[in-house]
Amino acid sequence: xxxxxxxxxxxRSRGIPEATVARLPLYLRALTALSERSVPTVSSEELAAxxxxxxxxxxxxxxxxxxxxxxxxxxxxxYLVYQISRELGLTQDWPVVIVGxxxxxxxxxxxxxxxxxxxxxxxxxxxxxxxxxxxxxGIPVQHTDDLEAIIEENGVSIGVIATPxxxxxxxxxxxxxxxxxSILNFAPxxxxxxxxxxxxxxxxxxxxxxxxxxxxxxxxxxxxGEGGADTTPPAAPPAAAVRRRGEESEQGPDGxxxxxxxx
Amino acid sequence: xxxxxxxxxxxRSRGIPEATVARLPLYLRALTALSERSVPTVSSEELAAxxxxxxxxxxxxxxxxxxxxxxxxxxxxxYLVYQISRELGLTQDWPVVIVGxxxxxxxxxxxxxxxxxxxxxxxxxxxxxxxxxxxxxGIPVQHTDDLEAIIEENGVSIGVIATPxxxxxxxxxxxxxxxxxSILNFAPxxxxxxxxxxxxxxxxxxxxxxxxxxxxxxxxxxxxGEGGADTTPPAAPPAAAVRRRGEESEQGPDGxxxxxxxx
DNA sequence: CCGTCTTTGTGCACACGTTCACAAAGACAT
DNA sequence: ATGTCTTTGTGAACGTGTGCACAAAGACGG
Numbered sequence: 001x002x003x004x005x006x007x008x009x010x011x012r013s014r015g016i017p018e019a020t021v022a023r024l025p026l027y028l029r030a031l032t033a034l035s036e037r038s039v040p041t042v043s044s045e046e047l048a049a050x051x052x053x054x055x056x057x058x059x060x061x062x063x064x065x066x067x068x069x070x071x072x073x074x075x076x077x078x079y080l081v082y083q084i085s086r087e088l089g090l091t092q093d094w095p096v097v098i099v100g101x102x103x104x105x106x107x108x109x110x111x112x113x114x115x116x117x118x119x120x121x122x123x124x125x126x127x128x129x130x131x132x133x134x135x136x137x138g139i140p141v142q143h144t145d146d147l148e149a150i151i152e153e154n155g156v157s158i159g160v161i162a163t164p165x166x167x168x169x170x171x172x173x174x175x176x177x178x179x180x181x182s183i184l185n186f187a188p189x190x191x192x193x194x195x196x197x198x199x200x201x202x203x204x205x206x207x208x209x210x211x212x213x214x215x216x217x218x219x220x221x222x223x224x225g226e227g228g229a230d231t232t233p234p235a236a237p238p239a240a241a242v243r244r245r246g247e248e249s250e251q252g253p254d255g256x257x258x259x260x261x262x263x
Numbered sequence: 264x265x266x267x268x269x270x271x272x273x274x275r276s277r278g279i280p281e282a283t284v285a286r287l288p289l290y291l292r293a294l295t296a297l298s299e300r301s302v303p304t305v306s307s308e309e310l311a312a313x314x315x316x317x318x319x320x321x322x323x324x325x326x327x328x329x330x331x332x333x334x335x336x337x338x339x340x341x342y343l344v345y346q347i348s349r350e351l352g353l354t355q356d357w358p359v360v361i362v363g364x365x366x367x368x369x370x371x372x373x374x375x376x377x378x379x380x381x382x383x384x385x386x387x388x389x390x391x392x393x394x395x396x397x398x399x400x401g402i403p404v405q406h407t408d409d410l411e412a413i414i415e416e417n418g419v420s421i422g423v424i425a426t427p428x429x430x431x432x433x434x435x436x437x438x439x440x441x442x443x444x445s446i447l448n449f450a451p452x453x454x455x456x457x458x459x460x461x462x463x464x465x466x467x468x469x470x471x472x473x474x475x476x477x478x479x480x481x482x483x484x485x486x487x488g489e490g491g492a493d494t495t496p497p498a499a500p501p502a503a504a505v506r507r508r509g510e511e512s513e514q515g516p517d518g519x520x521x522x523x524x525x526x
Numbered sequence: 527c528c529g530t531c532t533t534t535g536t537g538c539a540c541a542c543g544t545t546c547a548c549a550a551a552g553a554c555a556t
Numbered sequence: 557a558t559g560t561c562t563t564t565g566t567g568a569a570c571g572t573g574t575g576c577a578c579a580a581a582g583a584c585g586g
Contacts, residue, residue, distance in 0.1 A: 025472040052453035089479030103370035113468040182474040190315035209288040211445040216352030
C-alpha cells in the first residue's frame with residue numbers, strides 16, 4: 001500500500017501554475033519560429049494565435065514569469081525566448097537515456113526535436129544482448145546491465161522508458177535507484193515512484209480511446225436512436241446494480257442512453 | 264484570422280466531464296488486467312490503486328456513468344469492463360489511418376496496443392513514392408495521392424499524423440476535407456481545424472521540457488545560490504521592460520531568482 | 527428478521543484554471 | 557509637453573476538477 005505515490009500533489013511548489021508550465025514550450029516553439037524569421041516583436045494577440053491559445057491566457061501565463069513586454073508594443077521576441085528557455089531550464093544541457101530500443105525507442109532516438117532544445121541522448125539501453133553495440137541513430141546500444149553505471153557517469157536525471165509494459169516498472173525502479181528523478185513513460189502501465197520523482201506518460205492507446213469517445217458522441221448526436229449496444233449484451237451485473245441513471249437532478253434532461261438491462 | 268478554431272470549448276457536450284473521460288481508459292486497462300486474472304469483483308480502493316488514482320475520484324468518475332457497483336461488495340469486473348468500453352465507444356471498430364510512415368509512423372503501425380482495443384489500422388499513407396507498396400507491419404504503404412479515396416472507402420473518421428512538422432497542417436486539411444473528424448497529431452505543430460473536429464497532440468519535446476522545468480526546480484531548491492543564468496546574457500529588453508518581479512503581493516516571499524539585468 | 531459491517535455514491539468546500547474587461551503604461555505624433 | 561492610441565498586466569467572476577467525510581445501501585451472519 002505504501003509502495004510509492006503515483007499522483008503528484010507536490011507540483012504546486014512555487015509561483016508558476018502547472019497549466020502554465022505545460023504551455024511554455026508551446027510559446028517557446030512559436031517564438032523560436034518568429035526569431036528565425038527575424039521578427040523583432042510580437043503582440044500577445046499574434047503570439048497567442050501562433051500558439052493556438054487565447055491571448056488573455058497567454059498574457060496571464062507570462063505575468064507569472066515577470067513583467068517582460070512593453071505596453072503599446074508587445075514582447076521582444078529574442079528576450080522572451082531567452083526568459084522562457086531559462087525558466088524551463090533549457091539554458092543547460094540535459095542528458096537523457098532511452099531504455100527499450102524497439103520500434104518506438106529507435107524512433108525516439110532518431111527524433112530530431114530531441115537535441116534541438118537542450119536535450120542530449122546520452123545513451124540507448126536495451127535488455128536484448130544481441131542489440132548491444134549495434135548503432136541506432138549513430139549511438140551504440142548498451143546493455144541493461146550497465147544501466148546504473150551509465151546513469152551515474154553521465155549524470156543523467158531524465159529517463160525515457162520505451163520498453164514493453166511488463167518491463168516498465170522494473171526499469172523504472174532501477175532508473176530511480178540510480179538517481180533519475182524525472183521519467184517519461186511510453187509503456188502502457190501505471191508507474192509507482194517515490195516522492196520527488198516526476199513521471200509523465202505518453203500513451204497512444206489512451207489518446208485514441210479519448211478520441212473514440214468524442215467521435216461516438218458526435219455520431220450519436222447526429223443520428224439519434226443508434227447509439228445502443230450493438231454487440232452481445234455482457235455479463236449480468238452482480239445483483240440489482242442497474243437502477244437509476246440521472247435521477248437525482250444532475251445530468252442532461254434529454255433522451256439519454258438507457259442503462260442496458262440484460263437478462 | 265478566422266481560419267479555424269484551435270482550442271476546443273465544445274468538449275463539455277453532455278454529462279461526463281472531460282477529466283473523467285481521460286481517466287476511463289486507465290480504469291479500463293486495470294479492469295482488463297483483473298478480468299484476465301479472472302477476478303470477479305473489485306473495490307474502488309483496489310481499483311484506484313491499480314489505476315494510480317484516488318479512490319474518491321474513481322467513485323465520482325463512475326458515478327457519472329451510472330450506478331454500477333454494489334455497496335459492501337464493490338464493482339463487478341466484467342460488467343464494468345463492458346460499461347466503460349461502451350461509454351468510450353469501443354464496442355465498435357474504429358478504422359484509423361496513419362499518415363507519415365517514417366521512424367515514428369512505422370513504430371505506431373507496429374504498436375500492438377492499437378488493434379487490441381477496437382482500433383484497426385486501415386491504411387498507411389506516405390508522400391514518398393518509393394515507399395508505395397512496401398509493407399510495414401504487414402500493411403502495404405499507399406501514396407498520399409490516394410488519401411481521400413482511402414478515407415472514404417474505409418469510412419475512416421480517425422487519423423494519425425506522424426509526418427514532419429512542415430507537412431502536418433496540409434495533411435490535416437486533406438484529412439478533414441475527406442471526412443476525418445478526430446486527429447491524433449504527433450507532429451510538433453499547432454494544427455488549425457474547423458469546429459467539430461477534435462485534435463489531440465502528443466509531443467515528445469514538450470513533455471521533456473516540462474520535466475526539465477521540474478528537474479531544475481528540484482535542483483534549485485536543494486542547492487540554492489546556483490540557479491542563475493549560466494550562458495551568455497541575452498539580448499537586452501526593448502527599453503525598460505525589466506523592472507518588478509513579484510512585487511504586487513503575489514508570488515513566494517523567499518529569495519527569488521532576480522530578473523536578469525543585462526547591459 | 528434484525529443487527530452489524532463494508533463499501534458505494536454524493537453533498538460540500540476548496541483549489542485550480544480560464545476568461546472578461548479595464549485601468550495603467552508607455553510609444554509616438556504634434 | 558501634452559494628448560492620443562495601442563497593448564500590457566491583472567482584479568474579479570466564473571467554471572471545472574479534487575478530496576473529504578458521511579449517510580444510505582446492501583451483504584452477510586446469527
